Amino acid sequence: MKALLVDTRSEYPVMRMDEASRPDPGENELLVKIKATALNRADLMQKEGKYPPPKGASPILGLEMAGVVENTGRGVSLYKKGDHVFGLLSGGGYAEYCTIHEKLAMPLPDGLSFEEAAAIPEVYLTAYQAIIWLGELKTGETILIHAGASGVGTAAIQLAKAMRNARVITTAGSEEKCALTATLGADLCMNYKEEDYAASLEETFGKNSVDVIIDFIGSPYWEKNINVLAMDGRLIYLSVLGGSAVENMSLIPILRKRLTIKGSTLRNRSDSYKFDLTNDFRKHAFSLIESGALKPVIDSTFNWEQCEEAHQKMADNLNAGKIILTGM
Numbered sequence: 657m658k659a660l661l662v663d664t665r666s667e668y669p670v671m672r673m674d675e676a677s678r679p680d681p682g683e684n685e686l687l688v689k690i691k692a693t694a695l696n697r698a699d700l701m702q703k704e705g706k707y708p709p710p711k712g713a714s715p716i717l718g719l720e721m722a723g724v725v726e727n728t729g730r731g732v733s734l735y736k737k738g739d740h741v742f743g744l745l746s747g748g749g750y751a752e753y754c755t756i757h758e759k760l761a762m763p764l765p766d767g768l769s770f771e772e773a774a775a776i777p778e779v780y781l782t783a784y785q786a787i788i789w790l791g792e793l794k795t796g797e798t799i800l801i802h803a804g805a806s807g808v809g810t811a812a813i814q815l816a817k818a819m820r821n822a823r824v825i826t827t828a829g830s831e832e833k834c835a836l837t838a839t840l841g842a843d844l845c846m847n848y849k850e851e852d853y854a855a856s857l858e859e860t861f862g863k864n865s866v867d868v869i870i871d872f873i874g875s876p877y878w879e880k881n882i883n884v885l886a887m888d889g890r891l892i893y894l895s896v897l898g899g900s901a902v903e904n905m906s907l908i909p910i911l912r913k914r915l916t917i918k919g920s921t922l923r924n925r926s927d928s929y930k931f932d933l934t935n936d937f938r939k940h941a942f943s944l945i946e947s948g949a950l951k952p953v954i955d956s957t958f959n960w961e962q963c964e965e966a967h968q969k970m971a972d973n974l975n976a977g978k979i980i981l982t983g984m
């Protein structure tokens with residue numbers, strides 16, 4: 657089969673179309689003809705050799721896909737050849753074919769294109785896990801979602817509104833991105849390049865007003881995050897795009913406000929954790945996709961031969977929502 661492989665022969669690693677062996681489905685796996693996949697920041701890091709795939713995962717990039725079941729392992733009972741599915745991968749999405757455990761696959765809802773479906777698994781499952789499982793957001797609480805126009809951010813805004821009717825506050829790096837988060841339901845969006853988000857937030861909603869924070873930025877926001885959190889607030893780290901070292905940190909606010917701080921990476925979670933997450937997401941959020949209350953935000957679609965261009969767009973922070981690769 658054709659696949660995009662990382663070519664490390666030049667000064668910078670680049671994606672190159674090449675031949676790779678088609679994977680064989682295991683006992684409980686589906687072999688899927690991929691119709692669309694989507695970019696994730698992790699792909700850029702893996703390409704640079706900074707994020708090796710977990711043990712047993714395909715070395716090919718690509719953490720999600722939508723496609724058509726081509727074949728099934730002997731123990732598969734949930735899907736059959738010809739079914740349209742989408743789901744989370746631990747690798748292997750940048751290819752014509754991939755394998756996926758049947759418990760990670762989800763049926764394509766009516767009316768959803770392969771491109772839209774490929775935009776869902778990584779960011780919605782990550783956001784669902786962060787908001788519902790880790791952040792334990794309750795109905796009517798206030799949530800602050802940093803990088804609100806990112807893939808995960810756009811999914812998180814929709815989930816927090818649709819599932820918890822939360823007050824949603826976002827940060828983003830341009831007026832256009834702020835406007836996008838408002839159309840998705842954000843009650844307040846602050847351009848972090850133009851204003852001090854903690855000061856603006858405090859001015860609008862008062863001191864200690866945020867119950868849950870979803871953060872991808874890390875050290876530059878540490879102190880402000882701690883300051884705006886309410887009593888019993890929860891701070892969830894999913895990435896540290898802006899830096900990971902915190903100096904001169906006082907632990908007193910953590911005690912005084914009884915704060916909970918958690919971090920997570922989805923990719924290296926166990927299979928059983930991902931099965932449970934997929935199952936829970938299907939139970940509680942799938943009807944919201946079918947009704948259109950959750951609608952993946954697609955920034956752009958590239959033919960997979962233009963993968964390098966797509967990667968560059970993400971590296972330059974120019975995407976709002978997901979970047980899709982298609983044409984496999």
Ligand SMILES: NC(=O)c1ccc[n+]([C@@H]2O[C@H](COP(=O)([O-])OP(=O)(O)OC[C@H]3O[C@@H](n4cnc5c(N)ncnc54)[C@H](OP(=O)(O)O)[C@@H]3O)[C@@H](O)[C@H]2O)c1
Nearest residue numbers: 697782803806807808828829894895897898920921922973
């Ligand atoms: N832990 C997990 O399980 C998990 C799962 C999925 C993704 N992630 C991580 O979550 C993050 C978002 O993923 P994604 O795919 O949604 O990314 P994305 O669509 O590429 O968006 C990332 C956005 O973050 C903002 N940003 C980047 N560097 C920044 C900085 N130094 N300070 C402030 N903002 C910055 C940029 O938006 P602005 O223009 O608004 O600045 C950028 O467009 C990534 O770091 C990814 O690796 C983690």
